[in-house]
Amino acid sequence: LPPAFTDDPERLARFEREAKVLASLNHPNIAAIHGLHEADGVRFLALELVDGEDLAQRLMRGPLPVEEAVERTLQIAQALEMAHEQGVIHRDLKPANVKVASDGTVKVLDFG
Numbered sequence: 001l002p003p004a005f006t007d008d009p010e011r012l013a014r015f016e017r018e019a020k021v022l023a024s025l026n027h028p029n030i031a032a033i034h035g036l037h038e039a040d041g042v043r044f045l046a047l048e049l050v051d052g053e054d055l056a057q058r059l060m061r062g063p064l065p066v067e068e069a070v071e072r073t074l075q076i077a078q079a080l081e082m083a084h085e086q087g088v089i090h091r092d093l094k095p096a097n098v099k100v101a102s103d104g105t106v107k108v109l110d111f112g
Contacts, residue, residue: 006043019045021088022111029079031099031107050107055095072098075106083111 006012016036023033032048055072058064064072076098080090090097090111099107 012043021086025083025086025088025111027079027082029075029106029108030083031109047109048107050099050101050109052099052101052107054109055098055100058100059095071104072100072106076108079106079108083108 004011019033019036023035026032031050034046034048037044037046063069076093080093083090088111090108092110093108097108097110099109101107
């Protein structure tokens, strides 16, 4: 985490609360947060490693076929529906924050 977070106790506490809420989101289309950790005085989030390209990278190669676009959109919508049911809003949904794993599974990242 940057010093702007770690040097401000109120901001750090808010970040830690949000990280715990996000870590509680358990859905196959949301990249998992494994926790907030500290090593050598540096705080960091441990996130699920998603092997694949983000949707922005994929779209640079051209438009998605309709069937693929519908499938990706459905997976994104299912992830957001679950998050919204838990009171979590994404705040920064864009193609760069959506990864497509090598098996075709969509993972929504970076809930802000």
